Amino acid sequence: MHVGGAELNTLIAAAALGVPAVWATRLADNPLGRRIAAHAAAHGVRAEVDWDPSARAPLYFVEHGVPPRPSEVLYDRSGTAMTRLTPDAFAWKDLVADAGAALSTGITCALGEGPAAAVTAFFCAAREAGAVTVFDVNHRVRLWSWEEAVPVLRGVLGHVDLLLAGRQDLLRLLPDADPEADQVALARRAIETYGHRMVVLRETSQLPGRRVRTAVTAVTADEVCAGPAYEADVVDAFGAGDAALGVLLASRLAGDDLATTVDKAAWAGAFQHTLPGDVCLVRPADLTRRGAPARRILR
Incomplete structure (x- = not known):
């Protein structure tokens, strides 16, 4: 059994690199909820929790597949604490007062009108405080359809x-998107349409056997920065996107240039594929290691 969640996974990856991280969430006031809070604390993330004594903890079940059979996820989230999140659940201005960045994902928005409105309230407070707002589309078709998701997102x-976001995300979220446009053109269109400072495109390609190739491209109004691609043998594919985003945020907050940032993010995505479970345990030294040494065991 693992504790997982997109925002928490991302914060854990950033915290592993020295970024002070705070997770605002609602949890069931029961042993499972306490287990989740303890997991965050164990990985250096401070949890600001709105405890709900009448809610249950969310569950998801993973059936790992191997080609040609895909892995599958079954979500069990009805009646859980986060589905009852409302825009006034937290004093957002106090939470973001000293933040450099504020993160959420489409998974939270998928949980209902209240959670989606809370994300907007969170981002408005963060921008007023001068924090960079960060959003991972993270569409999960088994939580909500694109028809449901598009107007909310x-x-x-x-x-x-x-x-x-990915290319397919942008094709759906941009009004009248050109289906022939490449992902960089779509990212530029998103910047024009929604006013983003940056769109980060993460690609994972399946290679023969249980191998993948990961790459990250950052697009701004004036620049396209495509980092090198990295290959990995897959132990567990879950959490790779969260790891890449957490390392990307840590790198930007540390003042790294864009080329260094996308390189670290792509490497973290590959690295996470080699670890079981959702949690990214990347260390600063791991980000400077490119390729396993000849003996393959570090002693």
């Missing part, structure tokens, strides 16, 4: 400074 995107 379009309402959020106008409050987003840094967007993490």
Whole structure:
């Protein structure tokens, strides 16, 4: 059994690199909820929790597949604490007062009108405080359809400074998107449409056997920065996007240039594929290691 969640995974990756991280969430006031809070604390993330004694903890079940059978996820989230999140659940201005960045994802928005409105309130407070707002589309078709997601996500995107999305996400979220456009052109269109400072494109390609190739490209109004691609043998594919985003945020907050940032993010995405579970345990030394040594065991 693992504790997982897109925002928490991302914060854990950033915290592992020395970034002070705070996770605002609602949890069931029961042993499972306490287990989740303890997991965050164990990985250096301070949890600001709105405890709900009448809610249950969310569950998801993973069936790992191997080609040609895909892995599958079954979500069990009805009646859980986060589905009852409202825009006034937290004093957002106090939480973001000293923040450099504020993060959320489409998974939170998928949980209902209240959570989606809370994301918007969170981002508005963060921008007023001078923090960079960060949003990972993270569409999960088993949580909500694109028909349900598009109007909600379009309402959020106008409050987003840094967007993490894929080509298919942008084709759906951009009004009248050109289906023949490449991902960089679509990212530029998103910047024009929603006012993002940056769109980050993360690609994972399946290679023969249990191998993948990961790459990250950052697009701004004036610059396209495509980093090198990295290959990895897959132990567990879950959490790779969260790891890449967490390392990207840590790198930007540390003042790294864009080329260094996308390089570290792509490497972290590959690195995470080699670890079991969702949690990114990347260390600063791991980000400077490119390729396993000949003996393959570090002693």
